[in-house]
Amino acid sequence: MKTSRLLSAFPAAALVGCLGAGLIAAAPASAAPTPATLPAETTAAASPAAAAAAAPAPGATTDASRFTLAVLPDTQFYSRYSADQFIPRYGQDPFQVQTDWLAKNADALQIPFVTHLGDVVDRVGVNNEWIAADNAMKNLDEAKLPYSILAGNHDVRDSNDNLYDDQYDLANEPFLKWFGPNRAQNVSTFQGSDPTGFNQFHIFEADGQQYMVLALSWRASDATLAWAADVMAQHPTVPVILTTHQVINIEPDGETPRETDYGLRLWDKLIKNHDQIFLTLNGHFHGSSRLDKTNDFGHTVTSVVIDYQMAYEGGDGYLGLYEFDLTNDVINVQTASPWVTWKPQETLTSYDQPLLEGSQQQFSLPIDFSERFKGFNPTFAAGPADTPSLGQKARDILLDGFVGPDPITTEFPGSPADYPEVPGTLAHWQFNGLDGVVGTDVTIPDVAGDGSNDLHRADPAATNSVGTELSDVTIESDNVHGYSADQAGACFTNSSGSRYSYLTTDKDAPVNNADLSKGYTIETFVKMSPEWTPAANGWSKFLTHTGNRSKIDGFAKTQWDWTASPTALGISNLREFQWTTVPGDPTKGDRTNWSGEIMVDSWSHVAVVNDAQKGTITMYVDGAPVLRNAVDAAGVSANPDMPWIIGSDWVDDAARNGWNGCVGETRIIDHATGPADWLTSRADLTGFAVTDAPSGTLAAGSRVTTLSGTGLPGAEVRIDGGVTDAQPMTARAESNARVLALDAATVVAEDGTWSYSFPTPLTGSGSYSYEAVQALGTRASDPVTVAFAIAAAPVDPTPTPAPTPGTPGDPSATPAPVPGSDAPGGAVPIGGSAGSDGDLADTGAAPAGGLIAASLILMLGSALLLSQRRRRVSADS
Structure with a gap:
């Protein structure tokens, strides 16, 4: 069954509001394009590495006292889909690649410690997920790179908000089997666990100073918070980084922080009255954000949430690199993906960016370390200023040899018909x-x-x-x-x-x-x-x-x-x-x-x-x-x-x-x-051809009446051009095939053919040049040029007497019709057929450089232009 629908071409006002289209992986789902965000034509960068390398890392200046804290957000989908998705396709999963990269680059980036923020697995009762997580964390064990790990809500048997960690059936909790105190005691920085075994603390040293990582698992009980307070009391001069699965959330705008009931519980019962805690890190909520609050001592505590599990490929391997710059009193944060740069180039999409540089993904946290810590550690001081920017070093390592995804060119849709028609x-x-x-x-x-x-x-x-x-x-x-x-x-x-x-x-x-x-x-x-x-x-x-x-x-x-x-x-x-x-x-x-x-x-x-x-x-x-x-x-x-x-x-x-x-x-x-x-792609306008047109020099007196060819059914055929050399005004008037004179019904027929008739047959001597395109609204094919000339009549040297009124030769008399002058095919010389210098153009004349700009403006401004596109349904549909 078939039908035709008449569709208005986009008016100029609509053009301003529409977007480029094509393979729409050019933008992430969280940043789906809106009509004001892209130019009329957009090409995704062939190598995101080029853009990333152009932007220096925060704080990339002179040498300073520096080290890097690495942060692993929720890995649950890496563990869940390791065996049946990632390894069959890639040979490794993102979790494995993350920890392997950290282990191999720990010395170069001066990483003394790695923190995991929970949701190690997705389904607590599925053993294969724990095996995948175990395999990934073994990379840190074997490299003897210290780390902490904690349980998120997916890592406990019952994550009910009414339960706390001291109410679990500890003998039946897989987390304690895989990542409990027995494993933690083999990590050099491990200092101890609470009675449940879910919570642990570590002390690592960097640039001559000690730092504590206090890792609290899901739903810390009052007993656990008391244990945490006691741990800090036993180490009263050590600055503390609190890691847990939930502290702050993110508003629907994807950037603004939002406090949670559980986070406020931690603030009221532990954080605000312990000045040692200067930074909290949590996952759980999808995206990234940060919040500054003032504790009971008048000091700032910064809370950061980072979690990309709902992004492409379950997080696309993104992790946090926190460069502590003690000389310049700042923590420079980057979000990087070793997984993106590890994957084979042919598997990459435009979602695969090695570095994320949004306001909540690359930022600096000013902190006067000695001033912030002097209330509990008056001797705190920066180490020797002998280390170049570690953030820049991380970028250099990631981008070395990295070739991004192949470029994707996108275009505006030209009209409601500008999409690929698909049989079936x-x-x-x-x-x-x-x-x-x-x-x-x-x-x-x-x-x-x-x-x-x-x-x-x-x-x-x-x-x-x-x-x-x-x-x-x-x-x-x-x-x-x-x-x-x-x-x-x-x-x-x-x-x-x-x-x-x-x-x-x-x-x-x-x-x-x-x-x-x-x-x-x-x-x-x-x-x-x-x-x-x-x-x-x-x-x-x-x-x-x-x-x-x-x-x-x-x-x-x-x-x-x-x-x-x-x-x-x-x-x-x-x-x-x-x-x-x-x-x-x-x-x-x-x-x-x-x-x-x-x-x-x-x-x-x-x-x-x-x-x-x-x-x-x-x-x-x-x-x-x-x-x-x-x-x-x-x-x-x-x-x-x-x-x-x-x-x-x-x-x-x-x-x-x-x-x-x-x-x-x-x-x-x-x-x-x-x-x-897909509907995000554009209709193919490349097959346009002019198959029947004059070329060369036609004999004097020839008449050019039509052009014809092949194209996309339903596309509008537009012709622009005229006489190209100096001719009498009457000759140029004959060449009036301008856009505004086009017949709105000049479209490619359902059989893929089209024919255009000049409003006035071309008969005057001179050179002619036309550009023909097929278009769907505002989007047109490359033009095809048709060029030819009509020879001037030979000049008779014998003077011609003035004609008698009403006789042949009198300009007021109507000329007799010439046989064959209206024959189809474009041009026929008066008195006979076209000679060898007046042959029609070959099928598919060579494309010219581009459409005449003025004609496009006229086309966009004309509210009268309509384009008709035939709809088809395959015989078996």
Whole structure:
């Protein structure tokens, strides 16, 4: 089935607001592009090392008294996916690479100590995860590089907030078996543990001074805090760095610190009244931030949170390097990834940056060490100023020989049609052209079909929704994902578990029963509202194939979602994208993919790709594959005749859990595809050719009427140019094929051919030059140049008597038609056929340098230009 849709080209105002597009891995999910952040065309750096090396490390000046404290944030996903994801693909996991790099560079970077901030593993009861963690930490043991390690909430059997460490069944805790006091006593800096064995303290020496690392595990009890206070009392002159899994959190903006109840407990009961504690380090909360507070002694205590487990590849190997510069009274902090620089270059994506340089990732903490510590250690002083910048040294080591990912060139979408059409597309919903409130009478078109898969809004009165109003769903076109050609989306507001709205296919829509046994690609653009909360919006869905999986014959019963829809894409209470589906063989149970943490009020492109032959389901967020993907799955199972919906979940045979945010264009394809075919890529305009055009010098009296060629179906053909040498005004007037004179219907036909007729046939003598392009709105192909000349009529030396009025030769008389003058093909000399000097141009004339700038400006400014693109659906769809 086929249909055509007339699409307006982007006006100039819209061009200002749209973004470059292509392979969207050019920006992380947490920094999804917004319409004001990128220029019209952006190329990701071929080597991030070049940019990183250009920026010196903080404090990279003269020699000073320096050392480096290394910080390992949450490693849980490295341990969890070591055996089945990382090692099969790379040979090592990021945890192993981190500790190996620290061990090998401890002397060069003067690292006296390494701290681990907890969540060593993800699933406390899975032995293989502890084995992976053990293998990684052995690198430090074998290098005799001292370290501390503590338990996070994932490392204890019961992390309930109502329990404390002295209430655990200590004999049944794996952490104590793998990283308890028996192992710690082999570390040279280890000074002792509390009675539970979960908490430990170390004293290391650097530049002639001692420092304590006080490592408190998850949910330190009052007894543990008393033990910690006693430890400090026994070492009253030693500055203390408190490490634990939770102190401060991070606000949704990803930068601002937020205090926690447990962190305030530690502050009130331990930190504020012990002046020795000058720095706290914690993980647990995803991202990085810091907070300064004043203790009871009038001194600053800085708390830092660092945790990248929800980033690409479970953290992408990022760790903290804290350079203590005692001479210049500053701690210079860098966030670096030995894993990124270790991985093979061909595996890198633009997410793989060796150094993170955001305001919470590279910074300096001013601290007058002797002044800050004199209340308990009046003799504290810096060591000899004989060490160059260790931060710069770390950068040099990381970037030595590093070649970043291959460059990615991105472009603006030129129009709503500027995306790759893919055979096997079952449905493709776009929102451009709609405005305001989406009522029940509004149709969201399936631009790939004949209307049978169009969406419409479900009548709230016919659902169980509570309090829903029509105004809850509106169209947004001002702040949309720049990589979407559609440049529009539907926004759902006031949503909760009981209040919801959704867009739905009809019950008899073909896509409801589509065959996906050969795999699928499902992609969409989505964002959460700034008002999104876990309590009201956790576990909501934005794209759902409705039904009841418990009613599918043979479906293996699962603990969760037993009566939910067979297939859905949504968000967890931790702001992770979740793809859940029942595969083609329902006896295998459901399959689930998970992303890292997604920021609110930020657009993301999500693609879920099922390769049926390999049995894999891979979720991509902004072009990057997530870490937690599914295997042993091909196709999907479904309940017959059940609609696809956008905007809510479907459980217990009814809608629920409305999506609090926006959803952009969405497409379903019946096979696996790659990034080049996704909606974030652009349509291919490179195949444009002029196959039928004059060339050379045509005989005097020739008439040029048309140009023709081949191109992308639906693209607009634009011609610009004219006479290039001095000619009488009448001759130049004949060459009026300017942009403003174009016929709006001059588009490439569905068979890939096009023909352009000059408004006035070209007959005057002189040289002519035209540039032809095909375009989708504001984006055009490289121009193809057509150049030719028409010879001047020979001059008769015999004087011609003045004609008698009304006789041949009288300018007022109408010339007799010349046989063959209107023959197709472009140019025919009067009185005969074209000679060898008037042959038509060869197919695909050579491209010229670039479009005439003035013509592009005219094109952008013309609100009348329309482009038409044919939509196709493959025969088997």
